[in-house]
Amino acid sequence: MTDPKDRHPLYRGPGQNREDVRGPRPTRGHIESRQDDSRPAKPKEFRIHGLNACLAAFKMRPESIRKLWLLESRIPKLQELLAFCVRNRIGYNVVENEDLEKLSASAHHEGVCLAMLPQLELNLSSWLMTAPTGPCLLLWLDGVGNPHNLGAIMRSAAHFGAAAILLPKSSSLSHSGAATRVAEGAAEHVPLVRLGRTDNAVAQLKSAGFALVSTVVRGGSDVFRSALPARCVMVMGAEQAGVDSDLLAVSGLRVEVPGTGQVESLNVSAAAAVLMAEWRRQNSSA
Incomplete structure (x- = not known):
């Protein structure tokens, strides 16, 4: 052997x-210089x-x-x-x-x-300067805080061709060991974009031709019967609180994933995968 x-x-x-x-190991007698x-x-x-x-x-x-x-x-x-x-x-x-x-x-x-060394998070202005033209899907994670969910969403985003994941300024999510492992390599392909003020972010995205689509548990249009915009920002909320009311108000469309009703809703990462798959089906040239 x-x-x-x-x-x-x-x-x-x-x-x-x-x-x-x-x-x-600590070094004895070391004093940091103020310089x-x-x-x-x-x-x-x-x-x-x-x-x-x-x-x-x-x-x-x-x-x-x-x-x-x-x-x-x-x-x-x-x-x-x-x-x-x-x-x-x-x-x-x-x-x-x-x-x-x-x-x-x-x-x-x-x-x-x-x-x-960590990957640099972009701000929205910087990302929009090099954003792709034509059909483009972004995910806005509003209130989502579990790094395992982030990792699963990154994996689906890479699979279905989402261009970036948008994180609110207050979000605790970022690149981490747990998120990166669950992403199975996707963390290297899907950039995280850190947002500033919500109203400014919405205005910037709309100026770039994006339309906001918010996801809801009930009371929305059937996503499989809805025309999803080619330049789409899919807003995903936390499982308990859902999408913030201010974001709902500025969204041009609210959609839900229909099911049997035997459970209240899908996990946010599972729902994101379904929604991204449907967007890609409708925008097959993306």
Whole structure:
């Protein structure tokens, strides 16, 4: 049987360099200089996990990778990523499962975790400057706060060709390890756009030819019998509160997903997938 150390020139076996799990050791007597206060803050690293999520990040943004941790069983699958780390002197460690759970803060790490610089969130004005012409679908997540729902919505958005996800200024959602894993690589393909004031955002979107379509649990038009605009902003509300009344008031159309009535409604990520699929069916050239 081949010795694991022979598989890669910089192999670090399980149990080595455990300071990566505990965090950096404090330096005694260190006093921060006040001169540093004027320097721009460095982008804060965050960790993503999940095999497809990490492979997609490596493919799309290899320059953002700062550290790699993996299980020994993942070495054969991640040879290209490991070689990249060696060439670019990026640290990596082979760790035990319990260590990887701590590093990723998840039992669903799928054997790999990356420390990366985050993707920049765009503002609406910047995104609209390069927005595609013709049929275009955007999702406005109003009050949605679960990162797993965000990840599932990103995955569906990438599948059905949504151009971006719009997040209110007050939304706690952003790129995170949990959202990125659930997105299964889609986080690298669907940009998150941070909105400013609601009235300004609505005005900007309408000036760019978009029409707002709000989703409701009941009292809306059957989405399968409604003509969805080619340049469409689909507004999704939180499952309990629904879409904000101000957004409902400026929406040109309210739609619902018809069902049996045996349950009150779909999960927001499931509803988003249905609505995006119907929009794509109606705008098959998108």
